[in-house]
Amino acid sequence: MLPLIDWRPRAELQRLRLEWLEQAGVEVGVLRLDQIDQQISGNKWFKLTEHLAAAHTAGAQGLISLGGAHSNHLHALAAAGERFGFATVGLLRGHAQQTPTTYDLERFGMQLHWLGFAGYRARHAPGFWEPWQAQYPALHQVPEGGGGLPGALGCMTLVTQVREQLSALGWDDYDAWWLAAGTGTTLAGLVLGEAGQRKVFGALAVPDDHGVAPQVEMILRQAGAAERNLELIDASRGGFAKVDEALLRFIQDSEAASGLPLEPLYTGKALMALKEAVEQGRIGCGQRIVFVHTGGLQGRRGLAQAL
Ligand SMILES: Cc1ncc(COP(=O)(O)O)c(C=O)c1O
Missing domain, CATH: 3.40.50.1100 (Rossmann fold)
Structure with missing residues (x-):
């Protein structure tokens, strides 16, 4: 947990x-x-704290979230996962590419999935999360950028x-x-x-x-x-x-x-x-x-x- x-x-x-x-x-x-x-820099940690507390309360084993190939949010999330020992999954915009950020994400142990551009645009559509929920039932979902x-x-x-x-x-x-x-x-x-x-x-x-x-x-x-x-x-x-x-x-x-x-x-x-x-x-x-x-x-x- x-x-x-x-x-x-x-x-x-x-x-x-x-x-x-x-x-x-x-x-x-x-x-x-x-x-x-x-590693865990900027406003991202502060935006994550309540999401992490909710994940803890829900008994989740980690967090799943979204972002681009240079995402500061995914970077902070992956670094936090490595630091504090919880699983992280990132759903990424576009097609697989290597950037200094994605290199770090993998190094921090985040599991990456590339959604393509159309796939990423569908992130607000009803039912978007269903297959991810089925694949990662123990993970807590965090909106893009740690928002809300x-x-x-x-x-x-x-x-x-x-x-x-x-x-x-x-x-x-x-x-x-x-x-x-x-x-x-x-x-x-x-x-x-x-x-x-x-x-x-x-x-x-x-x-x-x-x-x-x-x-x-x-x-x-x-x-x-x-x-x-x-x-x-x-x-x-x-x-x-x-x-x-x-x-x-x-x-x-x-x-x-x-x-x-x-x-x-x-x-x-x-x-x-x-x-x-x-x-x-x-x-x-x-x-x-x-x-x-x-x-x-x-x-x-x-x-x-x-x-
Ligand atoms: C470095 C940086 N500054 C500011 C922001 C904006 O923060 P918010 O989405 O909370 O408006 C972001 C992310 O969106 C960011 O990565």
């Missing part, structure tokens, strides 16, 4: 120093989820982690959150944790038609949330995983100036969108912003190859 896992990593809140922030009089603290562990209400509940703890560390930055309070949003699950967790007190800005890594707003609303409704202090901002730069020169230059310059490693799909786009908001005066002088580094740095290896 899957063990009850009591690993509660603490992410450090660090000051981000960049010229454009200093010029605008905006202070940013980065919550370094990318640093919680060598359990995923969001696991991220609420980030609010406490930030509040406990404000004095390290010399802050007594902060004004808002800023983070990349893919499914909006992590953002929903912060909105729940804040209960309306501070605004949560989600920099969308996917285009508007990916339905992030309704997904966030569904999670908040399921949680019975009374407050919705949030704003979604288009940061996708033409589509998910679309990368352009200006973005790559921004990432390079930001890393060189601040030492903060970024990747182009989520954290790079999110920080670039914050810069635009600062330049437009939408984030004004004197504001204190918590930027969540949601990880994803393992994906840079595959992207470097592709580029």
Whole structure:
């Protein structure tokens, strides 16, 4: 049976120093989820914790989930399976290929099944899970990206982690959150944790038609949330995983100036969108912003190859 896992990593809140922030009089603290562990990195562990607790309660022996050939979610899940001793199965988008991520997945002991593109698109169809349930009756199903209400509940703890560390930055309070949003699950967790007190800005890594707003609303409704202090901002730069020169230059310059490693799909786009908001005066002088580094740095290896 899957063990009850009591690993509660603490992410450090660090000051981000960049010229454009200093010029605008905006202070940013980065919550370094990318640093919680060598392998189980980013928002993924927090999104998994409640799914793992549910799997334990159900008496499952492991977890089965979905993702692409560069998936940060499957990477964290497989690494957790190896670390804590439970079985993992990954259903992958597209046709069998070797990427640095899939190499790691197999090394961590995850059983992979390639669904093709049409097969993967059918993941929301009724009956999709039936054959997998029959093949792996002892495994607990986790939605793509570790999403849904359990995923969001696991991220609420980030609010406490930030509040406990404000004095390290010399802050007594902060004004808002800023983070990349893919499914909006992590953002929903912060909105729940804040209960309306501070605004949560989600920099969308996917285009508007990916339905992030309704997904966030569904999670908040399921949680019975009374407050919705949030704003979604288009940061996708033409589509998910679309990368352009200006973005790559921004990432390079930001890393060189601040030492903060970024990747182009989520954290790079999110920080670039914050810069635009600062330049437009939408984030004004004197504001204190918590930027969540949601990880994803393992994906840079595959992207470097592709580029
Ligand atoms: C590195 C990284 N940042 C941010 C996100 C977005 O998180 P969420 O799906 O909870 O919005 C993801 C995954 O989707 C991710 O892999």
